[in-house]
Amino acid sequence: MLSWTEFLAVKGPGILSATWEHLMLSLGAVLLGTLIAVPLGIILARHERGASVVLGIASTIQTIPSLAFFGFVLPFLGIGVVPAMTVLFLYSLLPILRNTYTGIREVNPAYLEAGIGMGMNRRQLLTWIQFPLAFPVIMSGIRVSTVYIISWATLSALIGAGGLGDPILAGIHTYDAKLIIAGALPAAILALLVSWLLGLVEYAVTPRGLRQR
């Protein structure tokens, strides 16, 4: 058995690049998810009946066991980054979608009445009032999504997408606890770090009047 020092000297660079891959894979999926889910959530906030259907579908996707899901896309998209990102993207949708929808819906109707009464059209109402006021809620959806996508992205190593799942799988196959830790620990740190950074971003872009902490 190698000592930790020797282990890091041999595997360190590989772990580092796996961490980078992992980060890109996760963030790519969440970014894509945000780009789709936020506008969709805004649209749904205006169409109550459509909302229950779409949110139902998103919740159903969420219930598919992730291991199985990666298996499902294999026949259609093959192996590699694309199918992995597709699955992670689909998983990232629900929290963002739900938070956007609720965030917009729960804007105090008095603000809307004031806005409409002063002569805002729908677009102004959205960009001046609804979106800024829902922003903290949307942001927390994105954070939740990011944290668990980083965790689940380890599974994408199963379909050859790389990332920190690689050392974990290798560790499982060779009974090497160090390898498992070398994959799991960076993934956990990554999740915490990204969540913290997003928190900072959220704080920085939230107007002072909305900060309550």
Next chain:
Amino acid sequence: MLTFEHVAKVYAGNRVAVADFNLEVKAGEFIVLIGPSGCGKTTTLKMVNRLIEPTSGAIYLNGKDIREQNPVMLRRQIGYVIQQIALFPNMTIAQNVDVVPRLLGWPAERRRRRAWELLELVGMDPDVYAGRYPSELSGGQQQRIGVLRALAAEPPLILMDEPFGALDPITRENLQEELKGLQAKLHKTILFVTHDMDEALKLADRIVVMKDGNIVQVAAPEELLRHPANEFVASFIGKDRLGPGLELRSVEQVMIGEPVTVRPHTGIAEGVAIMRRKKVDTLLVTEESGRLLGAVSIEELNRNYQRAHQVQDLMARDVPAVFEGTPAREAFDLIIREKLEYLPVMDREGRLKGLVTRTSMVNALASVVWGDEAGA
């Protein structure tokens, strides 16, 4: 300026919110719509800026049917203040005041000048407050900004939906005073909804009393108090309002109607006898015509008993007096300030009509506090 013609709003299931509303509002007029909840006052207000569309009838703003105008554009020309205040929490005070000018596309410099000017108008230092957020202001300050926000783009007409309803009584009164001051300065036409009669009496040029979607009475505050159209209006005015009750009363309503009088030639002894009989300590001296000449007190008569024969020799001639129609409060102030025991009330020809005494003052105050049965 603003005309309602047979305006009605009926909701599904034949629930009538407003039945047949007709009103002609003159430019610069302060109209208060008042009534119990569900009387249709807010519905009426919201039909003006088309937040609610009438079922039938028409509303004309400056002669133009509002239905023929784009609702978004229409609303930008009408100020709007709501009870929940609803300053946008994500915007600074200056940005909040700025909303309608921004919607109208004013250049930045003009918008800034206007916001600064408005903040100064209500005595809020722009350098201190412009950059603050609504959550950093008290409720009263917030609604002050709510009013400024409605004034920003200089709309000729402002709609106010119970704007002070959520504020504590002291703040509410301050803001009412301020609004009255602003109105006097800016001459806006204001349509104001409230269920608070004190507020209505204080602010309105004309009060529109509504019940179950109908107008019950349209009248100036004074007129409404003196001649309520029916029992409903009378009960709505209520008997337990403190300030305005006294404020709006005139001396005729609190004075004693037939004071004890004597002629100038009345003898001293007879005068003393009259005082004793009527249990008064002062006699008012009048001519045959009723014209007030002066007054004489029991002390005066006792002291100078030997030196005079008729009351006119002893009476004080320049007795302070007030004319009919003087507000009761003014008379009371005079009595207190000059430490008077009594204050005669005359008509324009100088004829004695009555007498306000310290007792009538107490009675008037009591009637305001406990209702009219107790009073003068």
